[in-house]
Amino acid sequence: MERMMTGDGRVRTFAECRNRRNRRTLLRVSVVLGVLLAAILALLFCLGRFAGRGPFAPGAAQAKYSPSSWSLIVVNRWNRIPDDYPAPKLTRLSNGESVDSRIYPDLQRMFDDMRAAGLHPEVTSAYRTEAVQRQLLDEKIFLYQNEGASKEEARRQASQWVAEPGTSEHELGLAVDINASGATSTKDSVNEHQWLADNAWRYGFILRYPRGKTDVTGNAYESWHYRYVGAEAAKAMHESGQTLEEYAK
Numbered sequence: 001m002e003r004m005m006t007g008d009g010r011v012r013t014f015a016e017c018r019n020r021r022n023r024r025t026l027l028r029v030s031v032v033l034g035v036l037l038a039a040i041l042a043l044l045f046c047l048g049r050f051a052g053r054g055p056f057a058p059g060a061a062q063a064k065y066s067p068s069s070w071s072l073i074v075v076n077r078w079n080r081i082p083d084d085y086p087a088p089k090l091t092r093l094s095n096g097e098s099v100d101s102r103i104y105p106d107l108q109r110m111f112d113d114m115r116a117a118g119l120h121p122e123v124t125s126a127y128r129t130e131a132v133q134r135q136l137l138d139e140k141i142f143l144y145q146n147e148g149a150s151k152e153e154a155r156r157q158a159s160q161w162v163a164e165p166g167t168s169e170h171e172l173g174l175a176v177d178i179n180a181s182g183a184t185s186t187k188d189s190v191n192e193h194q195w196l197a198d199n200a201w202r203y204g205f206i207l208r209y210p211r212g213k214t215d216v217t218g219n220a221y222e223s224w225h226y227r228y229v230g231a232e233a234a235k236a237m238h239e240s241g242q243t244l245e246e247y248a249k
């Protein structure tokens, strides 16, 4: 049997030496793999914690809220309504819908001017509780499932049109869906929507989800959804073509 002398003066067979070498190599590979795995996990954790993405995401991050710039809060699919957001004081409209009382005077003024221009606007949806938002989403998912989509696919499709509870501006009381009174399709509201696109900024409202900005707003184009941001911001955004996400950055 072949033998060799080791550094510490012990005599080992070649087979023993080879085994020891193999064990050392295995140990090194394990350490490298362990470090790599830890790095990947740390990266995913940071991505979830700070960007709200991946397996460690705690759901959407909380939107930044400051009472002094309340009308500029950015709530979307990536930024949910923060835990410290105060429940809005509501003003009830004649058709039963409600809005944050702070936007009511400007909304009323806008509607007066629309009616004076021969239009027939109606707020078809305004403030929603989180429970109502959840119900809307569940109904939409149910609809897609009825059309044959799997639960997962139905949820994906529904979320393109109805926001997850906690991420809808309607839960702020600062957003209104405006259509022609009695409209059954968007075609019926063309005149109202055109007037709003041209003039809503004068009253502090913006078309919140414009065409071609879905990657910024997270929402498909909606000709009926208007958001109150205040006169100064609405004017600036109307002139620059910026979305709320871009303006409030």
Ligand SMILES: [Zn+2]
Pocket: 125, 170, 175, 176, 177, 224, 225, 226
């Ligand atoms: Zn809406």
